[in-house]
Amino acid sequence: GENVEQHPSTLSVQEGDSAVIKCTYSDSASNYFPWYKQELGKRPQLIIDIRSNVGEKKDQRIAVTLNKTAKHFSLHITETQPEDSAVYFCAASKEAAGNKLTFGGGTRVLVKP
Amino acid sequence: GAVVSQHPSWVICKSGTSVKIECRSLDFQATTMFWYRQFPKQSLMLMATSNEGSKATYEQGVEKDKFLINHASLTLSTLTVTSAHPEDSSFYICSARSTSTGELFFGEGSRLTVL
Numbered sequence: 001g002e003n004v005e006q007h008p009s010t011l012s013v014q015e016g017d018s019a020v021i022k023c024t025y026s027d028s029a030s031n032y033f034p035w036y037k038q039e040l041g042k043r044p045q046l047i048i049d050i051r052s053n054v055g056e057k058k059d060q061r062i063a064v065t066l067n068k069t070a071k072h073f074s075l076h077i078t079e080t081q082p083e084d085s086a087v088y089f090c091a092a093s094k095e096a097a098g099n100k101l102t103f104g105g106g107t108r109v110l111v112k113p
Numbered sequence: 114g115a116v117v118s119q120h121p122s123w124v125i126c127k128s129g130t131s132v133k134i135e136c137r138s139l140d141f142q143a144t145t146m147f148w149y150r151q152f153p154k155q156s157l158m159l160m161a162t163s164n165e166g167s168k169a170t171y172e173q174g175v176e177k178d179k180f181l182i183n184h185a186s187l188t189l190s191t192l193t194v195t196s197a198h199p200e201d202s203s204f205y206i207c208s209a210r211s212t213s214t215g216e217l218f219f220g221e222g223s224r225l226t227v228l
Contacts, residue, residue: 034217043206043219044157089156099210099217100147103156 002027004092006104013080014112021107023090024072030092032099033066033073038087038106047088048075051095080111115141117209119220126197127228133193134223136207141218142187143209148180151204151222163190187212197227 003026013019025033031052036044050057050064050073057064061080066073077084087108091101116139126132136146144165149157161182162170169182179201181193190209194201206222 041204041222041224043221045219046217095215099145099215100159100162101157101208101217102159105156108154 002030002092002102004090004102004104006090006107008107009105010108010110012110012112015080015082017080019075019077019080019084019109019111021075021088021090021109022072023074023092023104024070025092025102026071027092027094028068028071029094032093032095033064034091034093034101035062035064035075036089036091036103038089040087044089077109080109082111082113085109085111115139115211115216115218117207117218117220119205119207119223121223122221123224123226125226125228128198129196131193131195132197132225133191134205134207134225136190136192136209136220138188138209138211138218141209141214142212143190144187144212145210146184146190147208147210147217148182148190148192149206149208151206153204157206160192165190194225197225199227201225202227 006023034049038044061078063076090104093099093101118137120135146163148160160175163184165184171177184190207220
């Protein structure tokens, strides 16, 4: 089955700096890669996603890049703010298989004011 | 946006009892729902895929007789933790896949504590 590795497990950045989280996946048939933000005790919130037919997607301060050949994708947060502090999860799935998500291990991001 | 409601949001029970957690899609139909388990400071681990009108598909290592899943309607799936033990204490989260759009929406989670 699919295996998703996520790095780093923790990330501390100064407010205003950028944060980058990287994920690799094992199943070349995976074609949908969402990123979730989860605050303590809350549900995961979808913040951005990318499908395998594009290499990059951007939404304001958040961007995701995908390298299908290398089977890795990354989340980039620019101009970080304290409210960006949370745990971020990457995931991978095959849309034709009903979007059964396999999650990465998570990255705890702390933005210092 | 679409809403998925889980109930209860938290529950404390005695060892040996059974606990039922509900996952409802409030404004859309969901032929497929997923149940995840999350330990503190860890990732979400898929337990099973719940399909309306048929048996759930369990992930490897998940005991189907321990974690009973019923998906009786297009808007409701239930997870019953049978004969709960302290090691079953965890955060259980469901997600529902919209039948019409294919989008996934997560419930707010249910925190189970078994004494």
